[in-house]
Amino acid sequence: SQQGEEDPQALSIQEGENATMNCSYKTSINNLQWYRQNSGRGLVHLILIRSNEREKHSGRLRVTLDTSKKSSSLLITASRAADTASYFCATARTSNTDKLIFGTGTRLQVFP
Amino acid sequence: DVKVTQSSRYLVKRTGEKVFLECVQDMDHENMFWYRQDPGLGLRLIYFSYDVKMKEKGDIPEGYSVSREKKERFSLILESASTNQTSMYLCASSYLGQAQEKLFFGSGTQLSVL
Numbered sequence: 241s242q243q244g245e246e247d248p249q250a251l252s253i254q255e256g257e258n259a260t261m262n263c264s265y266k267t268s269i270n271n272l273q274w275y276r277q278n279s280g281r282g283l284v285h286l287i288l289i290r291s292n293e294r295e296k297h298s299g300r301l302r303v304t305l306d307t308s309k310k311s312s313s314l315l316i317t318a319s320r321a322a323d324t325a326s327y328f329c330a331t332a333r334t335s336n337t338d339k340l341i342f343g344t345g346t347r348l349q350v351f352p
Numbered sequence: 353d354v355k356v357t358q359s360s361r362y363l364v365k366r367t368g369e370k371v372f373l374e375c376v377q378d379m380d381h382e383n384m385f386w387y388r389q390d391p392g393l394g395l396r397l398i399y400f401s402y403d404v405k406m407k408e409k410g411d412i413p414e415g416y417s418v419s420r421e422k423k424e425r426f427s428l429i430l431e432s433a434s435t436n437q438t439s440m441y442l443c444a445s446s447y448l449g450q451a452q453e454k455l456f457f458g459s460g461t462q463l464s465v466l
Contacts, residue, residue: 270452282356282442282457283395328394332452338408339385339451342395 245343246329252349259316261346263329264309270332272305272312273340277326286314286327319350355379358443358458365465371430373461375443382448384426385455386410386418389440401426402448433465 246263253259263272271290275283289296289305289312296303302315316323326347330340359374377384383402387395387410397410399418407418415437419427426445430437440462444455 273454280460280462282459283444283455284457285454288454337452339397339400339410340455342387344392344394
């Protein structure tokens, strides 16, 4: 079963606006990661936040983690057309350290 | 930079054919993974491997097998392809002990079974 569920499923914004995507999960985790996928290509790792961290930044990316609510958000500031892609959260469950569980993704469209 | 290479970007096969999907990584990673990606279902783990000749079932192994004869190469085998195996297949790799850390993905193989 899918651990991470992203919302919204799709998001359309103008260049320069901020984009926020959310991920909810069900069980205890060691870390949560966000990946990006350009159309028809493989996934690229963006950022990892551990269960004892609340916020992390990487360039225009800001990730928050609320373990009490079992949720995370990814904020992309000052979006660019090149940010158009699908974004996936992936959770590392404490109960199964062999793998990551990926969500269904948010499809982001940034219009010039 | 780590490079994970999948041998084919697009593949069209007929029902009942035996299909081989190849994946090679150049960073001496111990862990290798095969996922399939379907719209609305996200990525689902088919098989993974921690070492040469070692394999573990993922969440949806039925209809698939794998082979890891060399550390850098992980092959996914569809013994008798069926139309419900039409999907995007993604290979990934990571260092030993980092199965839950950053994964490096190939570009994917879009398989169509007719």
